[in-house]
Amino acid sequence: MxxxxxxxxxxxxxxxxxxxxxxxxxxxxxxxxxxxxxxxxxxxxxxxxxxxxxxxxxxxxxxxxxxRPELRQPRTPVSVVQETPVSALLDGGNNVGYLSLNRAVEVVIEKVRQSGIALVGLRNSWFAGRNAFYLERIAREGFATLYFGSSSPTVVPPGAVRKALGTNPLAIALPGKVHPFIFDMGTASVMSGELLMKAFMGEAFHEVVGIDKHGAPTRVASELLEGGVLPFGGHKGYGLSLAIQALGLMAGARMRNGDVSDFGYLFVAFNPELLMPAEQFTSELEELLARIRHLPRQAGAGEIRIPSExxxxxxxxxxxxxxxxxxxxxxxxxxxxx
Structure with missing residues (x-):
């Protein structure tokens, strides 16, 4: 079949x-x-x-x-700026995130194995890609992770006419019995990759998701690149985006080009066994997810979806x-x- x-x-x-x-x-x-x-x-x-x-x-x-202009600048291997048994600040060496974040994940896993917890920041890098890709690796080792990624300006704060925040994702990954539970979201109204793809294709979004360079509302992707997109969820999404941009400073975002609105990646990971036996956690998580899946559904509703499934x-x-x-x-x- x-x-x-x-x-x-x-x-x-x-x-x-x-x-x-x-x-x-x-x-x-x-x-x-x-x-x-x-x-x-x-x-x-x-x-x-x-x-x-x-x-x-x-x-x-x-x-x-x-x-990207970074591609024409010198690159160096990812290096450690400062380190403790439970933390590390890494310099990405101007490598694209698809490379540098893989090294950051290796450091996270090493430290959680040794100390039970890890706080790892990565600076001087760009373009993370799909955040859940990295978190899946950590979760499959049996560890829980909170991840924050700040980036260069794409998002316009409510009431402003100029972009100042990145699309700034937040992700959470937890080990599961078969697959991890992964929740991965951007705090912008649209994802940057989708915006870039639509601009390349000369397309528009179905609804207004930002402003053009003059501050006028628009749904045309090429105009949004010049203006900026809005945060999701109004003031709540804006607040979350700003908080993540601030956390990016702890990862050294400013060190790349002197701008406080730039790329910075921060992992907070730990072994659930610091709190309870791993088997107990994964069993209770599966029980929770099963309860959600099997709730009575509204008329016409399909399955009740669980993030990442x-x-x-x-x-x-x-x-x-x-x-x-x-x-x-x-x-x-x-x-x-x-």
Whole structure:
């Protein structure tokens, strides 16, 4: 029995197997300056994002990376700025986050194994990619994680006419019996990758999500890049975004280019056994999630969804079915490889 196709083929897309997509990504990334091992690491992340259903966070990101000014600046290996048994501040060496955050995750896991808890910041890096990718690695080691990521200005505070905050994600990951529980959200009204993809395609959002460079409301992606997007949820989303931008300062965000609104990544991770036996926690978590899933549903409602469950389920299906990649993106990537 074969799975029903998750994604419908159309004239604007090409269906690629995971291995085909990864090979194209690696070839393009090596042409813009990455070593084969680096290209493999980045492409693995991008293709995994696509299998979760986030097409804009997949291979199209290579086209954005290729245009970033950081790519033309010197890079150095990720290094330790300061360190204690339970903490570390890392310098990302101007490496893209797809590389530097993998090293940060390794440090987090090492410290939680040794001390039960870890506080790890990463500065001098850019473009994190899909945050849940990193947190899944930590959670599968049996550890819980809170993650905060500040970034360069994209978001306009309510009442302002100029962007000042990043899209500033917040993520929480907890170990589970089969898959981790992962909640990963941005604090902007739209995700930066989706904004960049729509701008590349010359598209607009269905509703107003920000302002143009003159401060006028707009839903046109290219205009939003010049103006800015709004935070989600009004003043609550704004407050959360600002708090995360401030936490980014602890990770050394200002050290990259002197701006207090810039990239900074902060992990707070710990072993649940500091509080209770790991088996007890995962059992109680599963009981909680099962209770939520089986609540009586409103008329016409489908399943009651749990964060990350759809992604884990669909990832396995897309690994078999392949992923859809926009034809224009494929053509641009192929041009890079010739």
């Amino acid at each position: 074969t799975d029903k196709l998750l994604d419908t083929d159309n004239d604007d897309t090409i269906r690629m197997s995971v291995s085909e997509a990864r090979a194209l990504g690696e070839a393009a990334l090596t042409q813009i300056g990455y070593t084969p091992p680096e290209a493999a690491t980045i492409a693995t992340h991008l293709v995994d994002a696509a299998t979760w259903g986030y097409a804009f966070a997949g291979l199209p990101r290579i086209l954005v990376i290729a245009e 759809r992604g884990f389920r669909e990832r396995e299906i897309r690994r078999r079915q392949g992923i859809l990649v926009n034809k224009r993106v494929v053509e641009r990537l192929q041009q890079l490889t010739h």
